[in-house]
Amino acid sequence: MHPADPRSNLWTHTVAPGPDYPTLEGERAADVAVVGGGFTGLSAALHLAQGGADVVLLEAGQPGFGASGRNNGQVIPVYSRHGPDDAVAAFGPERGERLNEMVAGSADLVFDLIRKYDIECEAVQEGWLQPAHRPSRLRGIQAKHDQWAARGAPVEMFDAPRAAELTGSPIYHGGWMHRSGGHIQPLGFAKGLARAAAGLGAAVHGDSPVQSLDREGDKWRLKVGGGAVRADKVILATNGYTGNLFPNLRQTIIPLRSTHVATTVLGDNVAKSILPGNHGLSDTRQALWAFRKERFGRIVTTSAPVFTPGARRRMTASTIRRLNIAFPQIERPEVEYVWEGIIAMTYERLPRYHELASGVIAALGYSGRGIALGTAVGRMMAERALGKPAAELALPALPMKPWPMHDLVVPFSRTMAWYFKWRDSRD
Ligand SMILES: Cc1cc2nc3c(=O)[nH]c(=O)nc-3n(C[C@H](O)[C@H](O)[C@H](O)COP(=O)(O)OP(=O)(O)OC[C@H]3O[C@@H](n4cnc5c(N)ncnc54)[C@H](O)[C@@H]3O)c2cc1C
Numbered sequence: 504m505h506p507a508d509p510r511s512n513l514w515t516h517t518v519a520p521g522p523d524y525p526t527l528e529g530e531r532a533a534d535v536a537v538v539g540g541g542f543t544g545l546s547a548a549l550h551l552a553q554g555g556a557d558v559v560l561l562e563a564g565q566p567g568f569g570a571s572g573r574n575n576g577q578v579i580p581v582y583s584r585h586g587p588d589d590a591v592a593a594f595g596p597e598r599g600e601r602l603n604e605m606v607a608g609s610a611d612l613v614f615d616l617i618r619k620y621d622i623e624c625e626a627v628q629e630g631w632l633q634p635a636h637r638p639s640r641l642r643g644i645q646a647k648h649d650q651w652a653a654r655g656a657p658v659e660m661f662d663a664p665r666a667a668e669l670t671g672s673p674i675y676h677g678g679w680m681h682r683s684g685g686h687i688q689p690l691g692f693a694k695g696l697a698r699a700a701a702g703l704g705a706a707v708h709g710d711s712p713v714q715s716l717d718r719e720g721d722k723w724r725l726k727v728g729g730g731a732v733r734a735d736k737v738i739l740a741t742n743g744y745t746g747n748l749f750p751n752l753r754q755t756i757i758p759l760r761s762t763h764v765a766t767t768v769l770g771d772n773v774a775k776s777i778l779p780g781n782h783g784l785s786d787t788r789q790a791l792w793a794f795r796k797e798r799f800g801r802i803v804t805t806s807a808p809v810f811t812p813g814a815r816r817r818m819t820a821s822t823i824r825r826l827n828i829a830f831p832q833i834e835r836p837e838v839e840y841v842w843e844g845i846i847a848m849t850y851e852r853l854p855r856y857h858e859l860a861s862g863v864i865a866a867l868g869y870s871g872r873g874i875a876l877g878t879a880v881g882r883m884m885a886e887r888a889l890g891k892p893a894a895e896l897a898l899p900a901l902p903m904k905p906w907p908m909h910d911l912v913v914p915f916s917r918t919m920a921w922y923f924k925w926r927d928s929r930d
Contacts, residue, residue, distance in 0.1 A: 507842075509568070509842075511841060513839070513842070518694060521695075524565060525708060526708060529730050530731050530732075531733075532732070532734070533734045535557075535888045536734035537559070537561070538561050538748065539562060540569075540571075540697065541566075542877035543880055544881060546882050547882070548700040549705065549881075551705070552703035553703055554885060557704075559706045563711065564709065564710065565710065567692075570744075571690075573843070573844030574873075575804075576688060578684055578687060578875050579681070579783070580607055580681060580683055580875050581681060581872075582852070586650040587599075587650045602898060605879050605880075610628070610681075610683045610685065612882065613687070613874065620696075622691065630780070631680065631784075631785070632670065632784045634670055634675035635677055638677075648679045658682070659679065660679050672830055674829055688797070711727045711730075712727065738865070739859070739865035740867075741865075741867065742867045742868070753909075755868065755904060756855075757906060761844055764840065765802070765839055767839045768799050768800045769801065769802065792805060792829065802833075802836075822838055846869075854869050856896070856900055864884055879897075880898065
């Protein structure tokens with residue numbers, strides 16, 4: 504089965520059953536239309552409904568069809584590349600610290616929503632680990648740790664022997680832990696957000712790709728097959744799956760295909776020896792090695808980039824080699840699922856928020872860290888649509904900045920993973 508086929512994805516096989524949402528039929532009015540049913544759009548719809556708005560969510564597939572239903576499930580309340588001091592340097596002390604506060608609280612937001620709306624998604628909030636794959640990476644980790652610690656975040660450093668205890672792997676040189684992180688069954692979280700939003704009165708529509716967005720008088724008209732929504736405000740939450748709905752938005756990010764792999768269910772003793780505290784782990788490699796256990800005792804991990812013919816077989820082989828290095832206690836690892844999703848990369852590895860036209864806002868570009876952050880940004884956009892001034896938001900509204908020669912760059916974007924791997928090897 505091709506990795507793009509949703510049936511190749513572990514999460515579609517282990518998610519709690521839930522309803523499919525109907526295609527939009529006919530014309531209807533709304534205060535706000537949300538395009539995209541991932542964490543960003545679903546969180547926006549949920550918080551809008553909570554705030555009393557009449558909201559319609561339109562998703563091309565079903566909720567969680569995009570990256571939100573295909574990721575590693577690690578809930579991580581820190582930036583992928585930067586420390587909080589960088590946010591202050593980029594956006595100034597007031598805005599930067601507001602953004603830091605949003606990021607720091609983003610994992611708690613996810614787990615609070617899960618508890619509040621009783622979302623069945625295998626939620627585990629035992630902390631997130633970032634171990635160093637080279638001793639040289641400890642300096643950067645220490646700096647991030649110190650910056651977050653100075654802001655009161657529940658973080659701690661650990662040395663190499665403790666890294667071995669926490670990870671169950673002999674390969675790490677120390678690292679840091681963020682105690683408010685954790686992991687979830689991501690498709691379950693997406694479906695749970697959809698159910699919660701619908702329960703509060705949001706109209707959730709699946710199999711409803713928005714084909715056009717046009718100004719009609721003082722409203723926006725979103726056309727979907729035989730139906731349409733006329734809305735005062737529009738939130739675009741299409742991230743790596745952004746098409747041509749709004750001119751030039753697609754060109755602001757690089758859509759990067761990322762492949763994930765799940766092993767077969769491990770024996771009890773071996774499973775217990777890996778990440779025994781049930782933490783999530785993403786190490787310091789640029790071509791990331793990420794590991795977490797899921798409910799039944801499979802390891803879910805990133806796969807090495809292979810895009811040539813026979814990719815699935817070669818990805819399986821390289822993942823097995825990687826598992827042999829990281830967790831030699833798995834005697835003969837076997838791969839059960841291989842799937843892919845699209846990450847939206849920005850040049851600066853921070854999400855971008857845009858006010859595109861009167862009443863139309865968008866956020867995208869989490870660069871592989873959008874579970875917690877996307878949920879928080881969705882709430883932020885709901886607040887904006889409910890009337891909060893732009894100046895009071897955590898993210899500044901930036902003008903769109905297309906990547907130079909975007910359409911030429913995208914076909915080569917897969918080589919970025921090889922480039923990151925090469926950088927890691929030279930570290
Ligand atoms: C393999 C992989 C592993 C990852 N692992 C992690 C991780 O462990 N931790 C972490 O924090 N992040 C991770 N990420 C990133 C994270 O999944 C994303 O940042 C997050 O899910 C983005 O959510 P979103 O709602 O913005 O976008 P998406 O979930 O991608 O949703 C966008 C949606 O928009 C819909 N859409 C697009 N165009 C239209 C249209 N015209 N009409 C209607 N609908 C439309 C799409 O169908 C899609 O469902 C990973 C990503 C991938 C791909």
